Amino acid sequence: MSNPLEFLHHYVEAVEKELAQYPLPEKPASLYDPQRYILKIGGKRIRPVFTLLSCGLCGGNYKNALPAALATELLHNFTLMHDDIMDQAQSRRGEPAVHIKWNLSTAILAGDGLFTQSMLSLQNLPDSVNHKKISGIFLQAVNHVCEGQALDMEFETREEVSSEEYLEMISGKTGALISASMEMGGIVAGADQKTLLLLRELGGALGYAFQIQDDWLDVVADPDKFGKKVAGDIVEGKKTFLMTLLLESCNKVEKMWLLHCLNKKPLDNASVNKVIALYKNYGILETTELRIDGYYSRAEKILEKFGESEFKRDLNKLIKTLKTREY
Amino acid sequence: MSNPLEFLHHYVEAVEKELAQYPLPEKPASLYDPQRYILKIGGKRIRPVFTLLSCGLCGGNYKNALPAALATELLHNFTLMHDDIMDQAQSRRGEPAVHIKWNLSTAILAGDGLFTQSMLSLQNLPDSVNHKKISGIFLQAVNHVCEGQALDMEFETREEVSSEEYLEMISGKTGALISASMEMGGIVAGADQKTLLLLRELGGALGYAFQIQDDWLDVVADPDKFGKKVAGDIVEGKKTFLMTLLLESCNKVEKMWLLHCLNKKPLDNASVNKVIALYKNYGILETTELRIDGYYSRAEKILEKFGESEFKRDLNKLIKTLKTREY
Numbered sequence: 001m002s003n004p005l006e007f008l009h010h011y012v013e014a015v016e017k018e019l020a021q022y023p024l025p026e027k028p029a030s031l032y033d034p035q036r037y038i039l040k041i042g043g044k045r046i047r048p049v050f051t052l053l054s055c056g057l058c059g060g061n062y063k064n065a066l067p068a069a070l071a072t073e074l075l076h077n078f079t080l081m082h083d084d085i086m087d088q089a090q091s092r093r094g095e096p097a098v099h100i101k102w103n104l105s106t107a108i109l110a111g112d113g114l115f116t117q118s119m120l121s122l123q124n125l126p127d128s129v130n131h132k133k134i135s136g137i138f139l140q141a142v143n144h145v146c147e148g149q150a151l152d153m154e155f156e157t158r159e160e161v162s163s164e165e166y167l168e169m170i171s172g173k174t175g176a177l178i179s180a181s182m183e184m185g186g187i188v189a190g191a192d193q194k195t196l197l198l199l200r201e202l203g204g205a206l207g208y209a210f211q212i213q214d215d216w217l218d219v220v221a222d223p224d225k226f227g228k229k230v231a232g233d234i235v236e237g238k239k240t241f242l243m244t245l246l247l248e249s250c251n252k253v254e255k256m257w258l259l260h261c262l263n264k265k266p267l268d269n270a271s272v273n274k275v276i277a278l279y280k281n282y283g284i285l286e287t288t289e290l291r292i293d294g295y296y297s298r299a300e301k302i303l304e305k306f307g308e309s310e311f312k313r314d315l316n317k318l319i320k321t322l323k324t325r326e327y
Numbered sequence: 328m329s330n331p332l333e334f335l336h337h338y339v340e341a342v343e344k345e346l347a348q349y350p351l352p353e354k355p356a357s358l359y360d361p362q363r364y365i366l367k368i369g370g371k372r373i374r375p376v377f378t379l380l381s382c383g384l385c386g387g388n389y390k391n392a393l394p395a396a397l398a399t400e401l402l403h404n405f406t407l408m409h410d411d412i413m414d415q416a417q418s419r420r421g422e423p424a425v426h427i428k429w430n431l432s433t434a435i436l437a438g439d440g441l442f443t444q445s446m447l448s449l450q451n452l453p454d455s456v457n458h459k460k461i462s463g464i465f466l467q468a469v470n471h472v473c474e475g476q477a478l479d480m481e482f483e484t485r486e487e488v489s490s491e492e493y494l495e496m497i498s499g500k501t502g503a504l505i506s507a508s509m510e511m512g513g514i515v516a517g518a519d520q521k522t523l524l525l526l527r528e529l530g531g532a533l534g535y536a537f538q539i540q541d542d543w544l545d546v547v548a549d550p551d552k553f554g555k556k557v558a559g560d561i562v563e564g565k566k567t568f569l570m571t572l573l574l575e576s577c578n579k580v581e582k583m584w585l586l587h588c589l590n591k592k593p594l595d596n597a598s599v600n601k602v603i604a605l606y607k608n609y610g611i612l613e614t615t616e617l618r619i620d621g622y623y624s625r626a627e628k629i630l631e632k633f634g635e636s637e638f639k640r641d642l643n644k645l646i647k648t649l650k651t652r653e654y
Contacts, residue, residue, distance in 0.1 A: 028478050029481075031473055082435055085432070085435060086432040086435060104412070104431075105412070105480060108409055109409070109413065109473060109476055109477055109480070111439075112438075112442065112473055113473040113474075113477075116469045116473060123462075123463050127459075131462070132454075132458035135462060136447070139446050143440060143443045143444070146436060146439055147358055147440075149436055150358035151355050153432060153436070154355055154356075154357050
């Protein structure tokens with residue numbers, strides 16, 4: 001299968017090169033080996049690419065933004081390391097999670113260290129960049145990510161979650177770092193406050209679109225292309241965007257049944273099929289699809305306000321690729 | 328019992344006031360409640376006081392350094408939250424540790440958030456302060472603390488640790504943040520590079536002195552004043568500075584016996600007494616005391632290089648108080 005993001009390969013390569021050159025010491029091995037490990041097992045490097053594109057979009061030299069791009073990728077990998085502990089995930093990108101390959105303490109500490117490295121990476125930005133401003137935006141985003149993760153954990157033990165609360169949660173957990181990735185690119189380019197706000201909004205819209213699309217694909221994806229079990233979220237009784245919408249739309253009897261299911265997950269086959277039938281009954285799939293399209297359109301509309309450039313074309317292409325993704 | 332650090336009360340009060348005013352939101356409660364909790368259960372606030380004193384020592388207005396002082400205290404509390412998980416500590420300052428009062432995931436996430444807040448606190452420094460420089464020094468120290476903690480964990484499962492390796496470990500785990508606390512005070516005061524290096528050395532010497540003194544007091548403290556069980560480190564088979572010195576000094580038979588003991592801790596009463604007898608036999612207590620005095624003297628000598636001021640007098644008094652502490 002060809003890589004639909006192939007047109008971004010020179011940005012991804014620039015990020016990989018910067019990552020490979022990042023001076024993580026050899027010792028203590030228990031601190032740095034897990035950091036090297038999680039960075040090596042990959043990922044799409046989408047956040048750092050957003051930083052580079054957004055710097056170029058604002059007329060800056062995208063190479064100047066590499067340390068900021070790296071910061072977003074290091075930070076993202078730190079959150080994965082700690083999230084995998086909190087979610088008791090066994091694997092990450094097909095490899096054992098850090099707390100499984102090593103142990104709990106090592107994963108906590110290596111994560112703390114990786115967070116530190118992400119901030120240290122900002123030290124490598126050109127002196128012309130306002131350091132206080134860029135690190136302030138980055139840190140506010142990190143705090144927002146923490147808030148999103150806290151809400152996500154709180155929602156697990158709460159009976160009901162509204163779709164509005166769900167959106168608040170993902171705006172932190174997914175949106176904040178994408179917004180910051182774009183805004184930081186703008187800061188490196190010396191963009192004005194108005195432009196920075198546009199970039200933040202653009203990133204936020206993409207974050208919503210991407211996360212809700214994840215929830216939607218869980219139900220509608222082609223099993224041959226999806227790469228994981230379709231309806232896995234339903235089986236696990238996850239409070240996805242679709243589920244929060246359904247709970248707000250269905251009748252009392254259905255709601256009682258749903259809450260009962262979410263309470264005693266995993267759901268059996270018959271229950272999963274019934275949930276899907278309810279999604280169809282109440283038009284949840286269409287409503288969700290409209291919502292995803294709405295967020296992507298908002299992102300495209302914001303992008304229109306920027307002057308023509310190869311970066312704008314690449315960002316447009318990236319949005320179109322994300323929009324039509326099937327996995 | 329009167330507080331021997333009473334003469335510093337107006338600095339401590341300034342820190343407490345700044346802490347109380349620090350704008351931690353109410354929600355999500357699972358993120359911010361544990362942060363408020365650990366900050367509330369106290370501590371001596373010694374690191375932020377070092378920052379304020381060191382700012383004054385360099386001719387700055389110590390109040391300008393309050394956001395940097397706060398950063399060191401927030402950071403310290405973040406490390407406590409995560410260390411308590413790694414050490415499986417049940418309590419902190421007589422209260423349940425965060426991961427006991429809440430749970431593992433909450434303690435990891437609240438710690439991450441507190442680390443973020445510590446960095447965000449630096450945003451409140453006056454614009455005249457070089458933000459890139461002060462955050463660089465802070466973050467290098469945090470990374471050094473992570474390295475120290477990693478070494479500490481590695482040492483637990485290693486058979487032998489040299490006294491030199493032990494010193495390397497505590498220079499990270501204890502010294503780095505004290506050094507940074509002092510250096511950051513200097514930066515706020517606009518001190519030159521030479522002065523900043525002096526402050527770093529001064530903090531480093533105090534860090535060594537304080538940590539080795541902790542190890543020493545474990546053996547020699549007056550049980551009525553110590554507040555915890557004397558020789559607790561020996562019972563637990565900890566590789567303290569004294570133990571690493573003893574392993575380097577004793578004969579082969581004694582060494583084999585010691586390594587055997589460290590391997591199958593906890594030690595019984597007879598073994599504890601034998602270890603103390605070996606400490607006396609090989610002059611470990613005297614050697615250690617000389618070492619502690621040496622580090623405190625080095626700190627005092629560095630302090631002499633600064634001009635007279637109330638801050639210098641207070642720092643001198645603080646060093647003398649630490650030197651003669653019995654618990």
